[in-house]
Amino acid sequence: MLNRRSLLKAGTAAGVLAAVPAGLVIAAQPRQATEPTRPFTVPLRVPRPLRPVRLADHDLYRLTTREADVAILPGTTSRVRTFNGALSPLIVARRGRPVVIEQANALDVPFSMHLHGGHVPAHSDGHPDNEVAPGRSRLFHYPNTQLASTMWVHDHSHHAHAENIYRGAAATYVLTDPAEDRLPLPKGQYDVTLQLRDAKIEENGTLVYDLHGFQDRPTFLVNGSPRPYFEVAARKYRFRLVNTSNERAFVLRLGEGEEFTHIATDGGLLPAPVPSRILQVWPAERQEIVVDFSKYPVGSKVVLQTMMTFPGEAPEVLRFDVVRSAADPSSVPGRLRPAPDLGTPTVERQFAMSFDPASQQHLINGRPFDVNRVDFRPRLGTTESWTIENKDTAFTIPHSMHPHLEHFRVVERNGKPAGPSEAGLKDTVTVMPGESARILIRFTDYTGMFMFHCHLMGHLTMGMMGQMEMVR
Ligand SMILES: [Cu+2]
Missing domain, CATH: 2.60.40.420 (Cupredoxins -  blue copper proteins)
Incomplete structure (x- = not known):
């Protein structure tokens, strides 16, 4: 019970x-x-894109992670964790134009910046081994070679990440490209x-x-x-x-x-x-x-x-x-962007997501996260088929799967073809208790250590993460 x-x-x-x-x-x-508030008494804040320093071959942003007192509820301020003192800042990047972010950590907890949805080298992916300690700074390199999409930036330092996100440190990162502009x-x-x-x-x-x-x-x-x-x-x-x-x-x-x-x-x-x-x-x-x-x-x-x-x-x-x-020259065309061909899978993997009431941990394939364990090693150039099963029917807990580095396609839900709203590229898929999803994921170019995990932050904090090492 x-x-x-x-x-x-x-x-x-x-x-x-x-x-x-x-x-x-x-x-x-x-x-x-x-x-404490009545609805619709406060206007929406629409963020303007942050201004980078434009260098010869990349855009440089300086983001300081720090506490700030921000007006959220009318007549009060709230102490929150921010990038540069503001909630919900926006970075707009362009495909083919790299972004470098210099993160200075003025918080009193570690912070490891992760571009969620980003196709980035391992040293800039926010692995817990690359945490930025309080008072230190670090450069994160985002090549922006991927297709246009909306991403976001948040902490990935293990143990502090859930609280850092909850307390406000989340930036939106929009990548544009010419095909979408047209x-x-x-x-x-x-x-x-x-x-x-x-x-x-x-x-x-x-x-x-x-x-x-x-x-x-x-x-x-x-x-x-x-x-x-x-x-x-x-x-x-x-x-x-x-x-x-x-x-x-x-x-x-x-x-x-x-x-x-x-x-x-x-x-x-x-x-x-x-x-x-x-x-x-x-x-x-x-x-x-x-x-x-x-x-x-x-x-x-x-x-x-x-x-x-x-x-x-x-x-x-x-x-x-x-x-x-207002005049409206815009329209939604009947075709937006072709679904990418991720190839034919040659490797199959199963991921059983479950909560263990005895240890109060959330587990993937029966095990909690261990930074000293590499769960598997995908080979570059191969496509894998992953089946993610949510075993938590007793507790009715949803779980998700978010592999870093590569986008994937959801091909099946409970053994049946996924619907048209999942026909594009995804990086996080949520699976309800007793259900399953099958995804195709192709590993392309970067080697090194990357995380995969449930993105319900409490579950992640309580163990629901693993790491994979991409190898040649
Ligand atoms: Cu979960």
Whole structure:
């Protein structure tokens, strides 16, 4: 029998998850007393891209990881961990133009920068062996040879990473390329990054962190603002959603269940747009959509809400206020980017994800993370087939798999072909209890040690990680 304490340690609430595959009902519970703000009183902050130092062959950014007092709830400030003093900063990079980030660590904990979704050499991947100690600095090299996509930057120092992410240190990293630029998708001010997450913030502004407190984070933040509103023109927008939560999944619905267009996932554009009314965004995932506000009269207010909530939580995430008309030369073409051919797999691997109540650890193939163990060694130039099985039917805990370095394709869910919304490149796949996913992953050029892990940060902290060494 699972008691409350072990459930908290384990991962999530059964009743909540049961709603996901079964049919997604709107939570209609009363407002929770611990939620200190009313929704839609704060405007959305839209980050401007950080300005690099432009050198001959790369763009240089200096990011200082440090604490800062930031206004989140109206009338208060919250002590958070940041890059350069701000929540949700944005870096925009260009395919073929390398980025170098000099990270100076002014926190009192180690920090190891990881570009989530980045195809980067091992020395710049944020392996726990490459932690930047307090008071030290280090260069991270991002070659940007991969296809356009929305990525994000967060800590990967083992043990401190969950708290560093929770306390706010998360940057969005958008990579553009000429092929995507040529498409008539919404651009400029109509292309907006939205970091989504949950938090527990007391009325005085104190941000409360508890490794096991995932059921008590009732305040939803978008780019660091609590349930904000965003004034939009009556035209199409591209939204790049990045879930930077430790454990929270967002199951998003627009207005009364109106249609939007799903255009991209973790690794960039889908082969073709997918008309959608529901969008799941699991921790660390990116999902991109185009919303056409021209169907709403000026003066309309359209609420984005999540349909998977814990009891007592308000479902609202963000409100779009349609305040003006505007010309709209943008469109969503019927073909976006061909699905890459990852080749024929010659190696098969199984990954059983499970929680062990005796040791209170989360395990992959029965073992917790050990930095002195290499779990396997993929050969460069080969394609592998990985089957990820979530064995946690007793605890109804979702798990995900995030291999560093290479994107993959989800080819099967529970033995059946995956759907069109998973037809593009992914780097994080979530698997529900008792279910499985099969992915194809091809190892191309970089050798060295890289991590793979569940991206529910509590699970990762409690052991659900391994390492693979790419070899020639
Ligand atoms: Cu997990």
